[in-house]
Amino acid sequence: MDFEKNIFSFLHYLNVIKNVSKHTLRNYKIDLFHFQKILIEKILKEEKINLALITKWTIREYLTFLHEEKFKTRSIMRKTSTIKSFFRYLIKEKKIKINPLDDIESLKREKALPNFINYEQVMHLFNMCDADTYLGLRDRAIMELFYSSGLRLSELVSLNREDFDESSNLLNIFGKGKKQRIVPITKTASDVVKKYLYSSERNKKTEEHYDEMDKKAIFLNKWGKRISSRSVDRNFKRYLLKSGLYEKITPHAIRHTIATH
Template sequence: MTSDNQAVDARKAKQQPSNVDQSIIEQFVDALWLEKGLSDNTLSSYRRDLSLYACWLNERSTMLLGASRLDLMAYLNWRMRQRMKPSSTSRMLSCLRGFYRYFLRENRIDQDPTLEIESPKRGRPLPKTLTEAEVEALLAAPDINDPLDFRDRAMLEMLYASGLRVTELISLTLQQINLRQGVIRVMGKGDKERLVPLGDEARDWLLRYMKDVRPLLIGDSSSEVVFPSRRGQQMTRQTFWHRIKRHGLVAGVDKLPSPHVLRHAFATHLLNHGADLRVVQLLLGHSDLSTTQIYTHIAQHRLQSVHKQHHPRG
């Protein structure tokens, strides 16, 4: 949830859509899951956006499937007055377009109220990333004499070596790893499978972790999760975020890293060292090359900085 609409969303979250709208929202979310195999996090975002719009409509005695283009324009105007970010509104509009197109196909509505409504213009923000020195400091931060910190070190090495999404990392199972060949089989968004190689450094840390540390953490549990919590079960995204935040403070990293920042660093540093953009696309599991191309901007910034620093006429 973005900072610009936390207060508004908190107030709206206390309300609930009508039973009819709630049922319609769940029908749409179920259809998304069946047709596109979207992740739980994405489905939750869709459900939240639709619920907030439904609550706004209900206050005006209107239902989701009865909303008109004028209703939607009024809602967009209200969001603008609340100073919500264009990126948040753009995501919401994308959700509503899918929602109304679905029910138009199902013959539940006669027209799509999102037609001819443009998304708010927004800049394309560059992903936050870390320098190579900052990554090295972060990787060295965990105290490897502590089993949980040793686990964290192995996880950080894996993130930086493979560019995994944090959900892909915390849900990684033993069957997905082939240490002999040094590759992992990842099931990404939309249940798309990809093979990701591990570097020697990450492979060595993983071997040490699997041999000496994981048995201590797993105890009597039969869990197949590679990186269990202290209770021997799959850890949550929030737990891993707090662990990384703590290690970032120890490392003295100014930009406190999230798990996703290491994914950005993985892509950026590959490009800085001459990797082909399509190779990076495959490693990240992006279905569209345009999603990966944003990292070329970061690489260009780096090249310009090096040129300015070292070229005699920079």
């Protein structure tokens, strides 16, 4: 059953079994379809949403999006409560086994804001990437760009070669509403990205990765195609576990930390 059908199934359950008011039902519907819209357009970027792909990191990215769009705290808390109830229903119906919001503690206190991290923690995390390998170099470049530029995850994975001005260390970014902006990056980040782009491994097929298939994209997955936000998220979680900083840092924490360093 697809995501939208699950929403209608849940709304039917609220209306018939729980007998909620029309006003409450309307709010649930608004919140859930807004969540679906942002997943499709901003986060997962796929028309068909696989429930198994929605993790606590997906929820955190959605909550951060709400904050960045200046949603009021009361509205964010309501949407969070709606989504949590929806996933509880899916568990009850045995559609999923884990509620991704159960791992997000004290939403009221945290207000879903990303944690800030110090410079030593950033460097410790970066050093988890084995830059002597092609894929490790890619991951180090991705982290350096997050820290250097404050790009959104969706903007980073959308970067093309033509968006990178190597001589001036500038990125040409098309953000929300296709608004264009120029983003400066550090020489360190620029050097790592260039090292990755011009690595001889990029055009080789090895046991670890395929050769370059997408000639436009800067960041590629192991199959040689443009890397997805989900893949970056998965790799990020792996490095967090390795670093011992798990639960303390999200990709957005690196992005927002630049304002304090």
